[in-house]
Amino acid sequence: MSADELTRVYATLLTRAGETQVEVRLDATKRAVELLGDIHRAAPVITVTGTNGKTSTARMIDAILTAHDLRVGRFTSPHLHSVTERVSVDGHPVADEDFVRIFDEIAPYLDIVDAELAEAGRATLTYFEVLTILAFAIFADAPVDVVVAEVGMGGEWDSTNVADAEVCVFTRVGMDHQAFLGDTLAEIARTKAGILDRTVDPSPAPEPTAVIALQEDEALTVLDAEAAERSVPTLVEDRNFRLLERQRAVDGQLITVQGLRDVYSDLFLPLHGEHQAHNAAVALVAAETFLGDEDKPLDRDTVAEGLSHVTSPGRAELVRTGPAVLVDGAHNPDAAAVLAETIAEAFDFDYTVIVLGMLADKDVHGVLEALHRSADAFVVTAPVSDRALDIDTLAEAAREWVDEDAVLTAPDLNAALMKALDLVAAADAERTGVVVTGSLYTVAEARLLLGREEAE
Numbered sequence: 001m002s003a004d005e006l007t008r009v010y011a012t013l014l015t016r017a018g019e020t021q022v023e024v025r026l027d028a029t030k031r032a033v034e035l036l037g038d039i040h041r042a043a044p045v046i047t048v049t050g051t052n053g054k055t056s057t058a059r060m061i062d063a064i065l066t067a068h069d070l071r072v073g074r075f076t077s078p079h080l081h082s083v084t085e086r087v088s089v090d091g092h093p094v095a096d097e098d099f100v101r102i103f104d105e106i107a108p109y110l111d112i113v114d115a116e117l118a119e120a121g122r123a124t125l126t127y128f129e130v131l132t133i134l135a136f137a138i139f140a141d142a143p144v145d146v147v148v149a150e151v152g153m154g155g156e157w158d159s160t161n162v163a164d165a166e167v168c169v170f171t172r173v174g175m176d177h178q179a180f181l182g183d184t185l186a187e188i189a190r191t192k193a194g195i196l197d198r199t200v201d202p203s204p205a206p207e208p209t210a211v212i213a214l215q216e217d218e219a220l221t222v223l224d225a226e227a228a229e230r231s232v233p234t235l236v237e238d239r240n241f242r243l244l245e246r247q248r249a250v251d252g253q254l255i256t257v258q259g260l261r262d263v264y265s266d267l268f269l270p271l272h273g274e275h276q277a278h279n280a281a282v283a284l285v286a287a288e289t290f291l292g293d294e295d296k297p298l299d300r301d302t303v304a305e306g307l308s309h310v311t312s313p314g315r316a317e318l319v320r321t322g323p324a325v326l327v328d329g330a331h332n333p334d335a336a337a338v339l340a341e342t343i344a345e346a347f348d349f350d351y352t353v354i355v356l357g358m359l360a361d362k363d364v365h366g367v368l369e370a371l372h373r374s375a376d377a378f379v380v381t382a383p384v385s386d387r388a389l390d391i392d393t394l395a396e397a398a399r400e401w402v403d404e405d406a407v408l409t410a411p412d413l414n415a416a417l418m419k420a421l422d423l424v425a426a427a428d429a430e431r432t433g434v435v436v437t438g439s440l441y442t443v444a445e446a447r448l449l450l451g452r453e454e455a456e
Contacts, residue, residue, distance in 0.1 A: 417446065
């Protein structure tokens, strides 16, 4: 198959309303998956929602289940380089030819739903709705033993919620997408708790279990109440399971987790930062819950084998050494605070330049508040996106947090990287580093420029 075919399909997808043009509904996606033969019921589902850590946690669950000889379909977002990254089978992005073939097979059914929506005066299927439908179709075609689905936004009305999950995972809830989810942690948590609802009748997963990461009290109170209202049992970090120990290791860390049925000790996780250790604890318990056999623990060596292969591109990812270049898609204050902690703990740079490019709808000052103490200098630029924040506006914001001469600007990311590398080369310091952050758009562009085109 030529690359032109995948380009054709992607161009067709992009004609639809984008991911920021959300339709608050489930019925359109539900109509499509039912027309296609209930593809959302073809395999049991683990759904992952939250604000930060969703993709990393989903990838960890995938890795642990794969190590247990299950065929896993994983749906995550956004992608870094190719839309096929969003739909993974056997731990790898679906083959281009399968992506194109199945899209062409389902296209007539999408047309039917579009026509029905238009006749009712409603918006046709969005980009994300179609991707969700396509993912379930690919997983049914494979077929897979289990689907790990990352929520796009929220939970209650996100298109992934057409499938009733057996395990509902909540990573840390924070402030993001307030225009759609609400202005408080409580409102956001309540919307995310919608993944506990049953949308299939009769449901193949009538009794889900909620696995909940460490939360702010405001969010946890809501999640507990929403679960209790639906009679859903909860497994909460530091209440029912916990991260017992972690220590730095070459290229990652060693962690010990108190799971549901055993202590899983000295697991090597090839990712940096305390947040990833907590994500791993949540993923392990989600896998325990899904695979659970009464009081029998999982095999420690099998869990270790799975976690040892985890990657999370664009999340505290070291893409170059000499000097070190770290990329991280932190785009909200909570994620930026976690990045600052990870830089201090795992890399311990003597001199750090942060290359920052953000989107205009994000909390710029919240991100800068979290990051400004980590930077000896900022190089401000803009990612290639029609939603990018103007460079001068971002630079002006940065100068409110650090000395004016510590903020430089660059017209594009290539120029920003060159300027940052020049700064660290000239620094009188033993351990220097460049950190590229602010948006996954910025990270994706940096990875390309640095020769990291693959994002498996």
